[in-house]
Amino acid sequence: MSLSRLFVDAGLGAGVEAPLDEAQVHYLRHVMRRPDGAPLLLFNGRDGEWRGTLESRGKKAAVAHIAEQTREQLSEPDIWLCFAPLKRARIDYVAEKATELGVAVLQPIVTHHTIVERVNVERLRANAIEAAEQTERLSVPEVRAPMELGRLLGDWPTGRRLLVCDETGGGPPIAQALASLDEAARSAPWAIAIGPEGGFDAAELSSLRRIKDVMAVGLGPRILRADTAALAALACWQALVGDWQRPTPRLHADYRTSRGTV
Numbered sequence: 001m002s003l004s005r006l007f008v009d010a011g012l013g014a015g016v017e018a019p020l021d022e023a024q025v026h027y028l029r030h031v032m033r034r035p036d037g038a039p040l041l042l043f044n045g046r047d048g049e050w051r052g053t054l055e056s057r058g059k060k061a062a063v064a065h066i067a068e069q070t071r072e073q074l075s076e077p078d079i080w081l082c083f084a085p086l087k088r089a090r091i092d093y094v095a096e097k098a099t100e101l102g103v104a105v106l107q108p109i110v111t112h113h114t115i116v117e118r119v120n121v122e123r124l125r126a127n128a129i130e131a132a133e134q135t136e137r138l139s140v141p142e143v144r145a146p147m148e149l150g151r152l153l154g155d156w157p158t159g160r161r162l163l164v165c166d167e168t169g170g171g172p173p174i175a176q177a178l179a180s181l182d183e184a185a186r187s188a189p190w191a192i193a194i195g196p197e198g199g200f201d202a203a204e205l206s207s208l209r210r211i212k213d214v215m216a217v218g219l220g221p222r223i224l225r226a227d228t229a230a231l232a233a234l235a236c237w238q239a240l241v242g243d244w245q246r247p248t249p250r251l252h253a254d255y256r257t258s259r260g261t262v
């Protein structure tokens with residue numbers, strides 16, 4: 001029987017009974033038709049990954065009875081993606097793929113040319129949870145409410161380095177820029193800034209460039225859509241600075257996420 005892998009809020013430890021939410025119980029019981037005793041994998045972003053079994057608690061409720069730890073909690077790269085919200089399908093895609101690419105925070109930004117200002121944060125968080133379950137992450141990225149760019153920059157966290165993707169030719173190629181970083185820069189917290197479909201305006205680009213330790217970079221000779229640019233930049237950063245430097249351990253051969261298949 002393939003394993004279902006679930007993100008839960010509860011603390012995880014041997015003998016713990018972790019409550020499952022309504023959607024998880026419905027999926028396990030009525031879609032996957034899992035019986036009591038069915039094996040599960042659970043993670044909560046703090047305690048690593050644990051194996052457990054499904055146990056009913058009345059007609060509609062169920063818990064995961066936690067048995068043993070399968071993976072220790074690992075530290076993950078502290079990388080934010082600051083991007084202008086996109087139309088529904090595209091922003092859902094960015095949330096899912098950026099989660100697979102190991103992003104720590106998704107920060108939608110409102111800029112002069114942003115076309116979409118309202119973001120359904122709850123839906124993006126659900127996308128991120130499902131992607132984290134599937135991609136074998138041990139955490140789920142934080143999805144924040146949209147913030148006006150000027151406000152975000154005005155309160156920029158000290159020490160967080162900023163990689164601005166500037167299609168107006170304002171910087172060296174991303175690979176060259178990241179390859180030249182010293183160890184202190186590589187181990188610092190980072191953020192990537194991607195403009196909207198209409199690009200950052202001149203005033204925004206100069207505000208971005210005033211952030212301490214900012215790097216403006218190019219993503220090649222073609223103009224990429226904002227979603228393409230976001231994921232390409234994140235992949236480059238992971239490959240040259242982040243955790244794609246670690247070996248890829250093959251983890252669980254066959255399991256299904258709580259809402260989909262692997």
Ligand code: SAM
Nearest residue numbers: 165166167194195197199218219222223224229
């Ligand atoms: N100004 C662009 C145009 O002329 O169509 C529109 C912006 S582009 C669709 C959206 C964002 O993706 C840009 O603001 C930038 O952050 C990033 N981007 C796209 N292509 C890029 C490139 N070749 N180099 C660096 N950043 C790029």
